[in-house]
Amino acid sequence: MRIAQRLAALCLLATGACAQSLMEPLTIWPPGPGDVLVAQQPDNELSSMLNQIDPKRIQAIIEKLVSFGTRHTASNQTDPVRGIGAARDWIASQMRTFAAASNGRMTVTVPSFIQQPTNSFPNATLISNIIATLTGSKEPNRVYVVSGHYDSRVTSILNNIDDAPGADDDGSGVAISMELARIMATHQPAATIMFAAVAGEEQGLFGSDFMAKTLKQQGADVQGMLDNDIVGASKGDAGSNDPFSIRMFVSGLPPSNTASQNNALASIGGENDSPAHQLGRFVAEVSQNSVTQMNVRTIFRPDRFLRGGDHESFLDQGFPAVRFTEPHENFAHQHQDVRIVNGVQFGDLAEFCDFDFNARVGKVNGAALWSLAQAPGTPKNLIIDTSVLTNNSTLTWDVDPHQDEIASYEVVWRETDQAQWNRVISIGLVNKVTVDLSKDNVQMGVRAVGKNGFKSPAAFPMPS
Ligand SMILES: *[C@@H]1O[C@H](CO)[C@@H](O)[C@H](O)[C@H]1NC(C)=O
Ligand SMILES: *[C@@H]1O[C@H](CO)[C@@H](O)[C@H](O)[C@H]1NC(C)=O
Ligand SMILES: *[C@@H]1O[C@H](CO)[C@@H](O)[C@H](O)[C@H]1NC(C)=O
Ligand SMILES: *[C@@H]1O[C@H](CO)[C@@H](O)[C@H](O)[C@H]1NC(C)=O
Ligand SMILES: [Zn+2]
Numbered sequence: 001m002r003i004a005q006r007l008a009a010l011c012l013l014a015t016g017a018c019a020q021s022l023m024e025p026l027t028i029w030p031p032g033p034g035d036v037l038v039a040q041q042p043d044n045e046l047s048s049m050l051n052q053i054d055p056k057r058i059q060a061i062i063e064k065l066v067s068f069g070t071r072h073t074a075s076n077q078t079d080p081v082r083g084i085g086a087a088r089d090w091i092a093s094q095m096r097t098f099a100a101a102s103n104g105r106m107t108v109t110v111p112s113f114i115q116q117p118t119n120s121f122p123n124a125t126l127i128s129n130i131i132a133t134l135t136g137s138k139e140p141n142r143v144y145v146v147s148g149h150y151d152s153r154v155t156s157i158l159n160n161i162d163d164a165p166g167a168d169d170d171g172s173g174v175a176i177s178m179e180l181a182r183i184m185a186t187h188q189p190a191a192t193i194m195f196a197a198v199a200g201e202e203q204g205l206f207g208s209d210f211m212a213k214t215l216k217q218q219g220a221d222v223q224g225m226l227d228n229d230i231v232g233a234s235k236g237d238a239g240s241n242d243p244f245s246i247r248m249f250v251s252g253l254p255p256s257n258t259a260s261q262n263n264a265l266a267s268i269g270g271e272n273d274s275p276a277h278q279l280g281r282f283v284a285e286v287s288q289n290s291v292t293q294m295n296v297r298t299i300f301r302p303d304r305f306l307r308g309g310d311h312e313s314f315l316d317q318g319f320p321a322v323r324f325t326e327p328h329e330n331f332a333h334q335h336q337d338v339r340i341v342n343g344v345q346f347g348d349l350a351e352f353c354d355f356d357f358n359a360r361v362g363k364v365n366g367a368a369l370w371s372l373a374q375a376p377g378t379p380k381n382l383i384i385d386t387s388v389l390t391n392n393s394t395l396t397w398d399v400d401p402h403q404d405e406i407a408s409y410e411v412v413w414r415e416t417d418q419a420q421w422n423r424v425i426s427i428g429l430v431n432k433v434t435v436d437l438s439k440d441n442v443q444m445g446v447r448a449v450g451k452n453g454f455k456s457p458a459a460f461p462m463p464s
Contacts, residue, residue: 033436034425037412039285040455045187046370047291052183053362055355061178062171062232062350062358064090071152073200074125074160084199087150088128091174091197095132095181102185106134113210120157121203129198129207132181136191136373139402143215144372145194145225146180146365147208147310148173149201152348154337157202162337167350168326169334170201172232176362180369189373190405190450191223201229201310202335208310212317224279224372224457225321226365227311234357236328243357245295246364249311249323250280251302256318264462269416272300273443273460275320278378281420282457283322283364286371292363297327298419320457324361375454376406379446384439384461393439395446395461396432403429407451411435412458413444421445421458 042050065071068090069082076083092110099106112128115121130150136142152166153159165171174197181195200206208227215222234243253262254274265271277300284296303309303323311321330352338347377400385394400406408429412421427433437444445458 032413032423032442034411034413034423037422037424039289040371041289042286042291042367042371043453046367049183049187049370050291050363050366053179053359053366055359057179057182058175058358058362059350059353059355061175062167062353062355065150065171065174066165066167066350070160070162070164071150071166072160072164073121073127073151073203073206074123074158077126084151088130088199091130091150091178094178095130095195098178098182098185099132102134105188106132106181106185108132111210111214115200115206118204122158125200127200127206127210129196129211131211132185132195134181134184134189134193134195136193137188138190138405139377140192141219141221142191142377143194143220143222144191144369145196145211145222145314146177146228146369147196147198147211147225148175148177148228149199149207149310150174150197151199151202151207153202153335155335165338165348165350167348167353168232169230169348170228171350172230172353172358172361173228175358176228176231176365179359179362180366183366184370189370191373191377193369193373198310205308205310205313208313209316212313212319215319216317221377222314222317222319223378225311225314225319226283226368227309227321227323228361228365229309229323230325230329230334231361232353232355232358233326233330233333234354235330235352236326237330237332240328242327243354244293244360245297245327246361247297247299247325247327248280248283249299249301249303249325251276251311251315251321252300254318255312255315268463269443270460270462272419273445275378276315276322278445278457278460279320280322282372283368284420287364287367289367292360292367294360294364296364324364326357371454372457374450374452375456376400376402376448376450378457379409379448379459382446382459382461383464386463391436391438392434393437393444394432394434395444397446397459399431400448405450406448408449409433410447410449410455411437411444412447413437413442416441416443
């Protein structure tokens with residue numbers, strides 16, 4: 001029973017009379033044009049890929065990563081069994097095995113650079129990322145990235161000697177990049193997907209910064225980055241347990257924006273409509289279903305307090321990015337020396353991971369990545385006409401250079417105080433439309449519908 005109805009019922013019982021306004025039912029779906037937006041569901045190919053994500057393989061990957069003792073950024077780079085170098089080589093060799101089954105579509109690179117000393121990191125150090133690139137068959141320059149970091153740490157951020165198992169932080173994220181690379185290697189997405197394991201996260205996001213800047217310099221059209229960092233445990237401290245839920249942190253005003261760009265966005269109430277928000281809305285739409293069995297809890301915040309992650313490197317370059325982190329963290333299992341204090345085990349050990357949960361987070365990522373890479377790109381240069389006062393709204397956007405892959409466009413909209421798009425208006429194959437919907441009252445966006453049925457993330461319009 002809705003709150004207003006319940007109040008009304010109580011009023012009648014208690015007094016036999018009540019204010020008329022209390023008895024009016026709440027309007028759940030605002031009146032207006034279009035239909036209720038029904039979430040895109042995974043097709044057969046995607047469902048089959050998601051069902052191949054294997055908790056046992058995730059477990060084997062995490063245990064193998066733990067077996068390198070430490071993967072500290074400044075640990076040994078040449079020892080074949082202990083240190084970050086051995087971990088790097090093992091991840092790369094696994095990725096090459098996956099690529100071998102791709103008919104040449106997937107290539108594996110290990111881009112490296114020397115990180116110069118910073119205030120918090122004393123010595124010049126070689127940083128290496130491992131990137132498996134599954135090249136898009138139709139739009140190779142449109143790129144989506146999934147990433148975890150393979151470096152690990154203990155209590156002291158410069159301790160490169162002691163065991164730093166890094167099972168959850170962030171063996172769990174690396175396992176998702178690797179498992180999705182294995183499964184998707186034999187498939188053919190329309191746009192490019194990069195499966196990454198990056199290094200130097202703990203000391204300053206070094207590896208992801210290098211990757212994002214390289215992509216920017218190369219002119220890659222990165223339309224989405226998914227960062228998985230601490231996604232391996234469903235139980236937190238104090239007995240909290242939430243194995244079917246994952247947090248998704250979605251940043252607001254892009255850090256790459258100038259002050260005047262932010263002012264322009266704020267002046268139209270666009271604070272909750274950054275490209276990262278649109279990516280987050282897309283992920284929430286395509287990844288909560290019976291195949292993933294997951295609930296995605298969207299949090300409008302760049303990250304948890306006092307924390308950061310590799311998605312920020314991509315946001316800094318102007319690329320939309322979100323971060324996944326388990327629902328309840330246990331801080332005794334993160335960034336801690338492996339030790340027992342008063343009978344309590346500290347340290348980031350594999351025994352605290354829930355591999356079934358980790359696999360389901362992999363499904364959330366897989367559903368999002370594949371749906372992004374199969375859908376048309378996000379419409380570009382979406383403009384809302386503000387030249388005259390009118391109750392209607394006129395939108396224009398660029399003709400997509402890959403228009404031959406597009407069946408039609410849709411206007412999506414929502415009340416301004418709602419988090420997700422929930423109405424949709426079909427408008428056909430056009431690049432200009434006037435809808436009988438006042439831009440004063442709602443938020444609206446435009447998305448492209450592919451001939452294959454996949455729908456893009458929405459673009460948010462700026463005034464002319
Ligand atoms: C790294 O390991 C190799 C092989 O065990 C060893 O020869 C080398 O001295 C180590 N390097 C450092 C910096 O400890
Ligand atoms: C930095 O180099 C010094 C001198 O070689 C060494 O003692 C120290 O362990 C190194 N620290 C890190 C974090 O690499
Ligand atoms: C705009 O809509 C309001 C009611 O929402 C109406 O009073 C007004 O006449 C409309 N203006 C035009 C130009 O249609
Ligand atoms: C506004 O939209 C309605 C419905 O589409 C249409 O009848 C009307 O002519 C439009 N008005 C303007 C000024 O475009
Ligand atoms: Zn981490």
